[in-house]
Amino acid sequence: MTPRWIPRWGRGDAPSAGSEEHAGGxxxxxxxxxxxxxxxxxxxxxxxxxxxxxxxxxxxxxVTDVDDDPALRARYGDLVPVVFVDGAQFATWRVDAAALDAALSQPRQGVR
Structure with a gap:
């Protein structure tokens, strides 16, 4: 069985059902x-x-594989990769290192 998500720099619990509404979290x-x-x-x-x-x-x-979740695949299938920062969609297809660094230098925002 392929995991639905792959934690990086830490461990956590698997995401709950209804991941489409939690796509950024x-x-x-x-x-x-x-x-x-x-x-x-x-x-x-x-x-x-x-x-x-x-x-x-x-x-x-x-990292979440969109192909393991039908709702995510339907919503983001042609857009991957997609990056979310603090729950908000940040980048699609490519990400600029300086822009991501700048976003992460800001205080943590509430996850949507």
């Missing part, structure tokens, strides 16, 4: 969530940037 409380899929070269490239920035800032991030 993370099951571990991480500030950054990436919606991705296996075999996506844009996802692989984006995850390198997210990993670099989050490691430098000592921030956790989660």
């Amino acid at each position: 993370t099951p571990t409380g991480a500030r950054v969530r990436v919606l991705s899929r296996v075999g996506c070269h844009l996802c692989d490239d984006l995850l390198v940037v997210v990993d670099e920035v989050c490691r430098r800032r000592q921030e956790a991030y989660d």
Whole structure:
């Protein structure tokens, strides 16, 4: 069985059902969530940037495979990878390291 999400820099509980309304939130409380899929070269490239920035800032991030959740696949299937910061959609397809770093330098916002 493929996990629905992959925690980075920490552990947490699996996400609850109805993940479409929680697409931006993370099951571990991480500030950054990436919606991705296996075999996506844009996802692989984006995850390198997210990993670099989050490691430098000592921030956790989660990766969720949209193909493991029909609601997420329907909503974000053609948009992956998608990055959420503090529950708000931040980037689609590509992410700028400086912009992500700047967003993470701001105080944590309420998760939507």
